[in-house]
Amino acid sequence: MLLLAFNSLFSEISKPENILLGIEVLGLVAFAASGAIAALKKDLDPIGCLVVGTVAGIGGGTARDIILDIPVFWMHDKFLYSLNICLLTSLVFYLFGKRLALRENIVNWFDAVGLSLFAVQGYIIGMEAAGNVEIAMFTGVLTGCGGGFLRDICLTRQPFIFRGEFYASAALVGLFIQWLANMPILSGVAIFAIRACTIKWHWRFK
Amino acid sequence: MLLLAFNSLFSEISKPENILLGIEVLGLVAFAASGAIAALKKDLDPIGCLVVGTVAGIGGGTARDIILDIPVFWMHDKFLYSLNICLLTSLVFYLFGKRLALRENIVNWFDAVGLSLFAVQGYIIGMEAAGNVEIAMFTGVLTGCGGGFLRDICLTRQPFIFRGEFYASAALVGLFIQWLANMPILSGVAIFAIRACTIKWHWRFK
Amino acid sequence: MLLLAFNSLFSEISKPENILLGIEVLGLVAFAASGAIAALKKDLDPIGCLVVGTVAGIGGGTARDIILDIPVFWMHDKFLYSLNICLLTSLVFYLFGKRLALRENIVNWFDAVGLSLFAVQGYIIGMEAAGNVEIAMFTGVLTGCGGGFLRDICLTRQPFIFRGEFYASAALVGLFIQWLANMPILSGVAIFAIRACTIKWHWRFK
Numbered sequence: 038m039l040l041l042a043f044n045s046l047f048s049e050i051s052k053p054e055n056i057l058l059g060i061e062v063l064g065l066v067a068f069a070a071s072g073a074i075a076a077l078k079k080d081l082d083p084i085g086c087l088v089v090g091t092v093a094g095i096g097g098g099t100a101r102d103i104i105l106d107i108p109v110f111w112m113h114d115k116f117l118y119s120l121n122i123c124l125l126t127s128l129v130f131y132l133f134g135k136r137l138a139l140r141e142n143i144v145n146w147f148d149a150v151g152l153s154l155f156a157v158q159g160y161i162i163g164m165e166a167a168g169n170v171e172i173a174m175f176t177g178v179l180t181g182c183g184g185g186f187l188r189d190i191c192l193t194r195q196p197f198i199f200r201g202e203f204y205a206s207a208a209l210v211g212l213f214i215q216w217l218a219n220m221p222i223l224s225g226v227a228i229f230a231i232r233a234c235t236i237k238w239h240w241r242f243k
Numbered sequence: 244m245l246l247l248a249f250n251s252l253f254s255e256i257s258k259p260e261n262i263l264l265g266i267e268v269l270g271l272v273a274f275a276a277s278g279a280i281a282a283l284k285k286d287l288d289p290i291g292c293l294v295v296g297t298v299a300g301i302g303g304g305t306a307r308d309i310i311l312d313i314p315v316f317w318m319h320d321k322f323l324y325s326l327n328i329c330l331l332t333s334l335v336f337y338l339f340g341k342r343l344a345l346r347e348n349i350v351n352w353f354d355a356v357g358l359s360l361f362a363v364q365g366y367i368i369g370m371e372a373a374g375n376v377e378i379a380m381f382t383g384v385l386t387g388c389g390g391g392f393l394r395d396i397c398l399t400r401q402p403f404i405f406r407g408e409f410y411a412s413a414a415l416v417g418l419f420i421q422w423l424a425n426m427p428i429l430s431g432v433a434i435f436a437i438r439a440c441t442i443k444w445h446w447r448f449k
Numbered sequence: 450m451l452l453l454a455f456n457s458l459f460s461e462i463s464k465p466e467n468i469l470l471g472i473e474v475l476g477l478v479a480f481a482a483s484g485a486i487a488a489l490k491k492d493l494d495p496i497g498c499l500v501v502g503t504v505a506g507i508g509g510g511t512a513r514d515i516i517l518d519i520p521v522f523w524m525h526d527k528f529l530y531s532l533n534i535c536l537l538t539s540l541v542f543y544l545f546g547k548r549l550a551l552r553e554n555i556v557n558w559f560d561a562v563g564l565s566l567f568a569v570q571g572y573i574i575g576m577e578a579a580g581n582v583e584i585a586m587f588t589g590v591l592t593g594c595g596g597g598f599l600r601d602i603c604l605t606r607q608p609f610i611f612r613g614e615f616y617a618s619a620a621l622v623g624l625f626i627q628w629l630a631n632m633p634i635l636s637g638v639a640i641f642a643i644r645a646c647t648i649k650w651h652w653r654f655k
Contacts, residue, residue, distance in 0.1 A: 085405030171529050199497030291611030
């Protein structure tokens with residue numbers, strides 16, 4: 038009985054659309070966690086933690102949708118799952134994350150997954166909405182990097198993406214691959230790989 | 244003759260829709276004053292005072308309308324009264340408010356009125372536009388707190404709502420009451436009461 | 450042959466609509482340069498330079514279009530020329546502009562051209578979209594000053610327009626002239642003249 042339930046759960050999870058959804062959820066969790074942890078480090082109250090976590094999670098996509106003049110994505114989600122995942126993640130990190138806040142590295146890895154997915158997703162959405170490669174590149178970078186940018190503006194600190202690490206540039210390289218090859222998975226993996234090298238060996242512009 | 248004019252003015256003022264309008268005007272004045280005073284404290288020029296005051300007054304509702312993808316409220320006001328009230332209030336405070344800027348407490352009380360009204364108003368507008376309680380809560384908090392948040396970002400200082408006082412949380416409690424009881428006046432009073440206690444006895448998260 | 454090509458190029462350039470386009474391009478270049486130089490001074494990486502330059506160039510018009518709820522202008526440009534001019538200018542300044550970054554004065558003169566044009570252009574667009582003089586004034590000031598404002602927010606420094614120089618006020622004076630006389634060139638020249646005096650003799654509010 039339990040075995041059957043597990044089996045059906047597993048076959049549900051392994052459907053392609055659910056794998057994609059799973060990666061998106063992981064990305065939202067990662068970005069929200071990065072916001073909540075940054076808020077904890079600045080010693081904000083629980084509301085600050087929730088706000089900054091949520092801004093980090095859905096801010097990039099919201100900016101993209103406003104500029105493209107399409108409905109803001111998370112307002113039409115089933116059960117508002119994007120918003121709720123961000124709120125829940127931020128809350129969990131506020132309650133239990135003080136120790137984790139000292140080990141930023143774990144979050145960087147989540148964040149790399151989120152960037153890879155959101156950049157490619159933003160490219161595809163921009164391509165659909167505007168039908169222009171350059172705008173799609175723009176919306177891809179905006180979706181991937183916008184959340185972290187707004188998180189840092191909320192915390193009145195210099196945005197992370199300006200600090201010399203390969204971040205927006207990693208997204209750009211991946212989106213060039215997406216443009217040339219139209220292979221979302223390959224370009225996502227490329228973004229993740231560049232970020233991984235950056236995190237491990239501190240690749241920098243200068 | 245003068246008595247008649249006063250009488251007709253008074254009966255005009257005491258109509259319910261005009262009472263609501265009066266509270267809204269008070270809220271706009273309070274938020275614009277908070278922005279103008281904060282700008283004065285940072286020693287900004289008159290333009291800075293006007294801009295920060297106006298952003299504080301109408302910024303929350305503007306952000307709400309852009310995210311909901313409905314027309315920005317103050318662009319369709321009769322005589323643009325929301326915009327003009329904010330500009331006028333900021334100007335008056337720039338000219339005469341230097342001494343008042345030392346007594347922030349007065350502004351806190353105005354601000355509490357503004358928060359109470361704008362949060363409930365934002366909830367109702369969000370409910371109409373999206374038909375979803377959670378989005379209505381979101382737009383309620385955004386309308387109530389967004390102006391002060393953008394004011395602080397303009398002044399490149401840590402947003403007030405992150406500093407541990409009950410502020411966004413007061414709005415949330417009131418909006419829960421609005422959800423359960425659907426009594427705008429009650430929930431507005433609740434928000435005001437929590438803010439009043441916070442101002443008087445410095446209630447804090449920690 | 451070469452002479453003929455030059456001749457046709459010159460007659461093309463001297464058409465009125467192309468003169469206007471030329472001024473707009475100059476304005477975009479000036480604002481993008483101001484952003485790129487400000488980013489260089491803060492020692493940002495190339496991505497930061499591109500982002501801040503582009504935000505400075507097209508940020509004001511983007512904010513205007515979002516608030517007016519009309520399509521964002523640079524997304525429907527032929528060849529996305531506004532966006533590309535900003536990106537290209539920022540890149541050129543990142544590569545070759547380190548020495549120029551020490552001589553801010555040159556940029557101030559470009560910037561004055563940009564402000565003059567963008568303020569008048571924003572007025573005309575606001576007038577078309579909303580049919581109201583005050584909103585047109587608002588969108589004119591927003592278009593002219595918004596890019597520089599967002600540039601400074603990105604760099605987490607106090608916005609330039611708040612620092613006491615005649616800047617937004619210069620735009621306002623010009624737009625009053627535009628309202629009274631409906632002569633775009635005159636009002637643009639007025640804005641430029643006030644900015645020129647401010648740059649040369651440091652006219653200030655106090």
